[in-house]
Amino acid sequence: MNEKQLEQMKNGKGFIAALDQSGGSTPKALALYGVTEDQYSGEEEMFDLVHDMRTRIITAPAFDSEQIIGAILFEQTMDREIEGLYTADYLYEKKGVVPFLKVDNGLDAEENGVQKMKPIADLEDKLRRANERNIFGTKMRSVIKEPNEEGIKAVVEQQFELGRQIMNAGLVPIIEPEVDINSSNKEKCEEMLKEEILKHLNELNEDDRVMLKLTIPTVANTYTELIEHPNVVRVVALSGGYEIDEANRKLSENNGLIASFSRALTQDLNVNQTDEEFNNKMSATVNSIYQASIT
Template identity: 75%
Template sequence: MNEKQLDKVKNGKGFIAALDQSGGSTPKALAAYGVNEDAYSNEDEMFTLVHDMRTRIITSPAFDAQHILGAILFEQTMDREIDGMYTADYLAEKKGIAPFLKIDKGLAEEANGVQLMKPITDLDETLKRANERHIFGTKMRSVIKEPNEEGIKAVVDQQFEVAKQIIAAGLVPIIEPEVDIHSGNKPACEQLLKDELLNHLDQLKDDENVMLKLTIPTEANLYRELIQHPRVVRVVALSGGYSTTIANEKLKENEGLIASFSRALSQDLNASQTDEEFNSALEKAVHSIYEASI
């Protein structure tokens, strides 16, 4: 593990940028960026276009270590290059930003009010490649829709089971049990989730540390105990479909919680913008998310 990156992620001021749209969400991300489906004829062309978008974001002067602690990458992004360097090396060496990798394979069908992760059948191989590519940490997402104790326990059990394999590989796992912002009983989901997370965190050994990526809670500062827990490197918040403005407002209410936004970071970016327009729009988003995070 890179101790310098660990110190930055744990103690630095800033936020984690989420650039990890995968196969299923890539067409939507490209469309929001102004690249429609008629611009590509197969998956390879689609992934090349989305890498071009991510490259433009990462190489922008607005995307800097003063405001951004880490960036979460999609697996294909990890294996592609920026200016002749693998993406993670470019982030770490040129930008001073810690690289993370999305490792989940998507969501299973809903059961007991939740969606577990699909099995990660090639986890050992993925972690080996992540180390070869100088990745600092990983991220994996589940979704909670209803305050079902059995379902929420299953989500957290699965997340921590995989997290221990990631820790054993020398990486820092971001555990992401997202609570759907459209849930009919979001506060009850969040309370059950908090209790289950604390139960698992208390069972970790002194050398087993994790990060948490959570939906901004309805009750401000609900997750204070998680943020202060000795086994937690950092608690970051997903935007969950909120606009940048609303996500930032909600984030500011929660002391110690920092952003890990995807759509809220890139919502005003467009392929047709000049470099000056693009960099200006990105700078505005970066600064607003940074201010909400500190």
């Protein structure tokens, strides 16, 4: 583990940019950016275009460690280059931004009100390559839709089981049991989730380090105990489908919770913008998320 990067993630002012849309969500990300499916043919062209988009974002002047302390990458992005450097090396060496890798393979079918992760049969290989590419940590996502005790317990158990494997590889896992913002019992889900996470945090060894990525809670400061837990490096919030203004407003009500936004970060960017237009929009968006993250 890189101790300098650990210090930045624990105490740095700013937020984490989530640039980890994968195969299933890439067409939506491109469409939001103004690239429709009739403008490319096949996955290879699609991933070339999304790497162009991510390169434009990462190389923008506003994308640096003054306001962005970390970035989550998709596996293909990790294996590609920006200006002659592998993406993670470019992020840290040129921008001072700590790199993370999305390692999950998507969601399983809903059961007991939740969607666990699909099996990650190649996790060891992903972790080996992450270390080779100078990645600091990982991210993996599950979804909770209903306050079902059995379902929430299963999600958290799976997350921490894989989290231990990731820690054993020398990386810091971002554990992400997302609560669906459209759940009719969102607040109850969050209460149950917090208690289940605390149980697992309290079972960790003294030197184990994890991060948490959670939906912005219905009741502000619900996750204060998690933020203050000695095994937790940082608790970050996903935008979860909220528009950026609403996401920022809700985030700013939670002390110590910082953003790890994806769609909210990129929703106002467009392939047809001039560099000046694009960079100005990036600067305004990054600053708004930063301000909401330093409350």
